[in-house]
Amino acid sequence: MDPLRQDEFDSQACGSIAPKAKPCPRPKPGEAVGGCSFDGAQITLLPIMDAAHLVHGPIACAGNSWESRGTLSSGPSLSQYGFATDLTDSDIIFGGEKKLKDSIDYIAGRFAPPAIFVYSTCVTALTGEDMDAVCKEAADRIGIPVIPVNSPGFVGSKNLGNRLAGDALLQYVIGTGEPEPETDLGVNLIGEYNIAGEMWDIEKLMNSAGIAVTSRITGDARYKEITWAHRARVNMVVCSRALLGLAKEMESRYGIPYFEGSFYGAKETTYSLRQMAYLMNDREMERRVDRLTEREEARLGQELRPYRKLLRGKRAVLYTGGVKSWSVISALKELGVQVVGVGTNKSTEDDVRRIADRVGDDTEYIPEGGASRIIKTVRERKADIMIAGGRNMYVAMKEQIPFIDINQERHKAYAGYEGLLRLAKELTYSLANPIWKLAASPAPWDKEAPPYDR
Amino acid sequence: MTVNRRKKPASVNPMKIGQSLGAVLALQGCYRAMPLIHGSQGCSAFPKALLTRHFREPIAVQTSALQEMDVIFDANRNLEEALNLVLSKHRPDIIGIIGTELTDVAGVDYQNMLKSYKRERNLRGGLAFSVVLPDFRGSLESGFSSTVEAMIDEMIQQVGHRGQRSVNARQITLLPGSFLTPADVMELKEIISSFGFEVIALPDISTSLSGHLLTGFSPLTRGGVPLDSMLQSLQSGLTIAVGGSMERPARRLHNAIGTPYKVFEGAMGLKATDELLHFLHQISGEPVPLRYCWQRENLLDGMLDAHFQFAGMSVVAALEPDHLHSVSGWLEELGVEQKALITSFETPLIAGMKREVWVGDLDDAEVLGKGADLWISNSHGIAGAQRTGAAFMPAGFPVWNELGAYMSVSVGYRGAMEWSNKAGNLFMQREAGSRESSVRHR
Numbered sequence: 001m002d003p004l005r006q007d008e009f010d011s012q013a014c015g016s017i018a019p020k021a022k023p024c025p026r027p028k029p030g031e032a033v034g035g036c037s038f039d040g041a042q043i044t045l046l047p048i049m050d051a052a053h054l055v056h057g058p059i060a061c062a063g064n065s066w067e068s069r070g071t072l073s074s075g076p077s078l079s080q081y082g083f084a085t086d087l088t089d090s091d092i093i094f095g096g097e098k099k100l101k102d103s104i105d106y107i108a109g110r111f112a113p114p115a116i117f118v119y120s121t122c123v124t125a126l127t128g129e130d131m132d133a134v135c136k137e138a139a140d141r142i143g144i145p146v147i148p149v150n151s152p153g154f155v156g157s158k159n160l161g162n163r164l165a166g167d168a169l170l171q172y173v174i175g176t177g178e179p180e181p182e183t184d185l186g187v188n189l190i191g192e193y194n195i196a197g198e199m200w201d202i203e204k205l206m207n208s209a210g211i212a213v214t215s216r217i218t219g220d221a222r223y224k225e226i227t228w229a230h231r232a233r234v235n236m237v238v239c240s241r242a243l244l245g246l247a248k249e250m251e252s253r254y255g256i257p258y259f260e261g262s263f264y265g266a267k268e269t270t271y272s273l274r275q276m277a278y279l280m281n282d283r284e285m286e287r288r289v290d291r292l293t294e295r296e297e298a299r300l301g302q303e304l305r306p307y308r309k310l311l312r313g314k315r316a317v318l319y320t321g322g323v324k325s326w327s328v329i330s331a332l333k334e335l336g337v338q339v340v341g342v343g344t345n346k347s348t349e350d351d352v353r354r355i356a357d358r359v360g361d362d363t364e365y366i367p368e369g370g371a372s373r374i375i376k377t378v379r380e381r382k383a384d385i386m387i388a389g390g391r392n393m394y395v396a397m398k399e400q401i402p403f404i405d406i407n408q409e410r411h412k413a414y415a416g417y418e419g420l421l422r423l424a425k426e427l428t429y430s431l432a433n434p435i436w437k438l439a440a441s442p443a444p445w446d447k448e449a450p451p452y453d454r
Numbered sequence: 455m456t457v458n459r460r461k462k463p464a465s466v467n468p469m470k471i472g473q474s475l476g477a478v479l480a481l482q483g484c485y486r487a488m489p490l491i492h493g494s495q496g497c498s499a500f501p502k503a504l505l506t507r508h509f510r511e512p513i514a515v516q517t518s519a520l521q522e523m524d525v526i527f528d529a530n531r532n533l534e535e536a537l538n539l540v541l542s543k544h545r546p547d548i549i550g551i552i553g554t555e556l557t558d559v560a561g562v563d564y565q566n567m568l569k570s571y572k573r574e575r576n577l578r579g580g581l582a583f584s585v586v587l588p589d590f591r592g593s594l595e596s597g598f599s600s601t602v603e604a605m606i607d608e609m610i611q612q613v614g615h616r617g618q619r620s621v622n623a624r625q626i627t628l629l630p631g632s633f634l635t636p637a638d639v640m641e642l643k644e645i646i647s648s649f650g651f652e653v654i655a656l657p658d659i660s661t662s663l664s665g666h667l668l669t670g671f672s673p674l675t676r677g678g679v680p681l682d683s684m685l686q687s688l689q690s691g692l693t694i695a696v697g698g699s700m701e702r703p704a705r706r707l708h709n710a711i712g713t714p715y716k717v718f719e720g721a722m723g724l725k726a727t728d729e730l731l732h733f734l735h736q737i738s739g740e741p742v743p744l745r746y747c748w749q750r751e752n753l754l755d756g757m758l759d760a761h762f763q764f765a766g767m768s769v770v771a772a773l774e775p776d777h778l779h780s781v782s783g784w785l786e787e788l789g790v791e792q793k794a795l796i797t798s799f800e801t802p803l804i805a806g807m808k809r810e811v812w813v814g815d816l817d818d819a820e821v822l823g824k825g826a827d828l829w830i831s832n833s834h835g836i837a838g839a840q841r842t843g844a845a846f847m848p849a850g851f852p853v854w855n856e857l858g859a860y861m862s863v864s865v866g867y868r869g870a871m872e873w874s875n876k877a878g879n880l881f882m883q884r885e886a887g888s889r890e891s892s893v894r895h896r
Contacts, residue, residue, distance in 0.1 A: 027495055030536030030543075032519035036496030058555045059465065060472025060589035064500035067834055068507075080837065086465035088590050092559055102463035122494050122556045123590075126525065153494035154522045154556065371512065372673060391503060394512045398671040439667060 036153030038121055040161020045117050047193050047218040050076035052113040054083040056100050056131060057121025069408050072197045074220050078113055096124060097134050104138045104146055114223040115145040125152035147172045162242030170249055177227025186212030187276050188232040190247055191239030194219025195408050198415035202263050205416050209289045211276050230254045234279040236261055263415035265331030266297050296417045307424035312336035317378045319343035319388035320406050326354035328406060335424050341366055341377035371395040385431060400439050402430045457800050458812045466817035467834060469772050470798040472589035475501040476597025476632055477552045478515050483657025485680040486547040488540055492518045492533055492564055493554030508852040509663045509860050514675045516540055520556060529562040537571060546674050547681045550601060551584040558588035581681055583608035593798040594851060595774045598632035599699040606703050610710045613688055619711055623691035625652040629704055631697020633777035636664035637861045645866055649738040654687040655679060663860060696721055697776035698803030719803060720780030721865040723787050724753060749867035756871045760878040764788045767881060770823025772796040772816055772831040773850045775804045781830060782809060784870060794822035828877060845880040
């Protein structure tokens with residue numbers, strides 16, 4: 001289908017609409033960690049739960065990646081299906097466009113989704129298939145949007161993929177629909193993916209303050225609600241690195257003001273709710289938010305008391321990406337946990353500035369990956385706990401370091417006031433577990449000599 | 455008998471996994487190894503995440519991190535850079551360069567590049583090899599066996615061809631297939647060594663992915679067969695391959711240095727285990743150890759106890775080829791109906807099966823296995839099993855909804871008993887569940 005608006009997209013290196021001082025750096029061969037752009041595009045779009053997501057390429061891109069995110073759905077589950085064109089040798093030689101077309105028809109006929117997202121992969125990008133044309137033709141024929149997502153793995157990092165997915169939304173989805181008449185217009189949540197159901201905690205809070213969610217971009221989203229995102233009154237960017245460009249573009253196109261915020265920690269949560277009410281320009285709402293946040297913070301303070309006592313003075317190394325690098329620092333600070341090391345490899349300059357605002361001078365910045373580097377920081381800074389993503393979880397276990405999973409595979413929701421309480425509990429459980437003592441003491445017959453050298 | 459395919463253009467809920475993941479898995483079974491995937495970042499990030507999730511262990515793997523321009527101009531520059539870094543920083547004993555669909559379609563010749571790299575740097579003392587594994591062919595199983603084959607090739611190259619062999623008749627090289635868990639490999643090693651043989655497993659995930667805290671974290675693999683044992687294995691008097699896919703590496707050893715080999719298509723269930731033990735008894739002249747005689751009795755008694763549960767039940771199984779073949783043999787012994795057997799790609803073993811097999815995906819399992827009481831597949835099958843109302847038994851790769859799946863035993867009498875009990879228990883729970891709901895309705 002035709003891009004609905006043929007606006008100019010900037011040709012910035014990273015595809016970001018907002019120029020960034022530091023475009024995505026080239027990953028270092030032999031030391032690169034993290035996913036590719038294809039991965040990033042999926043992260044952003046897969047939470048559109050009722051759409052079909054078709055990967056156009058050989059099997060591994062889909063086969064190795066489907067069902068790998070902890071993003072939850074309150075209803076439809078089509079996006080949890082793994083769809084792939086599964087190209088074979090002969091498809092590569094003779095071209096996979098026919099197979100793509102047939103696959104789209106098949107999915108549309110059998111599952112009747114409101115839209116189909118089609119992802120290009122390295123191979124189909126390399127062989128020069130005209131995916132956009134196939135999608136356009138298919139959309140015209142079957143009468144539902146078929147959206148090409150041009151984010152093959154080799155164009156760059158995961159973050160770039162997030163942005164390219166954002167571009168696809170801008171180009172093909174946002175602005176193509178109108179809200180139902182009774183819809184109460186309010187805030188778009190951008191870059192909140194409903195990991196472990198965090199979105200639901202946030203929505204509950206917003207509803208208590210009388211703030212409506214217009215479109216969820218994209219945690220637990222339905223395709224239709226994103227088509228009318230341009231009618232929202234405020235955009236909140238929850239994950240800035242990924243989709244800030246989307247918010248900026250929506251500001252210039254539709255005049256929707258935006259702000260960057262987070263829901264990790266009570267203070268950040270309160271700030272975000274206040275910002276929403278302020279930008280909605282609704283005094284009554286602002287008063288409601290004030291009452292709500294005061295009440296919630298007081299209640300939380302009570303409930304946190306026993307945990308704060310146990311957590312005070314504990315030291316943590318935080319290794320995560322983007323917005324979480326600074327927002328989780330705030331949450332930890334509120335619990336009395338000191339962040340002594342923080343990863344910055346996926347952070348923007350703005351993020352780094354925000355980190356600096358929140359931590360002391362003796363915090364070590366870990367600019368790039370390598371599990372060994374994180375462990376070194378934990379040891380040198382005498383940290384009590386490591387907070388990172390699932391990929392580093394078992395690294396910590398091997399070194400017998402208490403660990404909390406903060407990334408997309410996790411099963412615990414840490415957003416909002418409820419989330420902070422949950423985080424406090426998890427930290428306490430983790431630190432207090434008897435395993436640390438058991439694992440550190442040698443077998444009785446090894447007591448004389450250390451059983452192994454380190 | 456027949457291998458079928460359902461006609462549909464797209465793969466829906468794929469069970470097939472890229473070959474390169476199989477290669478990474480194989481290299482985890484070698485000590486101080488580093489698999490290096492020649493492709494874009496995701497080609498290594500996805501397998502790493504998936505293997506980590508299944509084994510609950512850190513996984514050693516690196517990437518040449520190709521970007522668009524690298525592919526167009528000179529992909530091997532990245533590979534060289536990656537090699538330099540990995541070699542200087544980690545000093546691995548073994549390095550496996552794994553080509554992907556990306557390098558394959560782009561026509562990158564990294565094999566010759568590796569050769570000249572080794573010559574120029576005077577790379578000796580370690581094992582460096584490459585293997586071509588685009589994922590538009592085969593699956594995890596073929597990637598695994600091709601990598602073992604490439605590894606063996608390189609070992610033979612290094613040690614030199616026939617003539618220098620001093621055969622050790624009491625030493626056996628075990629080539630365990632990709633469908634075996636670390637605990638399975640451990641069990642096989644134990645069974646074979648209980649007949650008085652030295653066993654060198656190649657690769658040996660039983661000491662690397664079975665979980666241990668001994669050495670802390672390392673960016674390289676922290677267990678598995680060490681390089682000197684690998685080279686030592688060339689002196690073995692016999693190769694035992696488990697799984698049809700491992701026949702090719704076994705044949706390679708035979709052709710190059712003359713090691714005789716015996717292929718066991720599987721080692722699951724009564725008959726398969728009987729066959730293995732009988733063979734070991736014959737070649738060693740040793741009696742079958744008492745504990746296996748005892749385990750055999752345990753198994754038979756257990757199967758008798760369980761047969762009430764299995765009567766009239768039907769099963770759908772979706773697994774990699776060798777695994778499916780094994781599991782189908784075990785199901786045969788339980789006397790359950792095999793409603794549908796689905797696998798990821800066609801192999802000679804599958805083509806030779808007496809039963810009808812479908813090459814396809816988990817969606818095919820849902821359609822063809824409709825009405826089955828038990829569903830056996832990797833964790834991706836949970837939703838499909840729920841939709842069809844079957845009890846779900848995780849098996850194969852990846853399994854993430856169960857702790858310790860990688861330590862479950864399927865081989866030997868012990869394994870058959872463990873699986874029979876597991877399946878029987880699922881039927882019992884299901885029966886109890888349906889009884890409860892029928893009471894409530896009244």
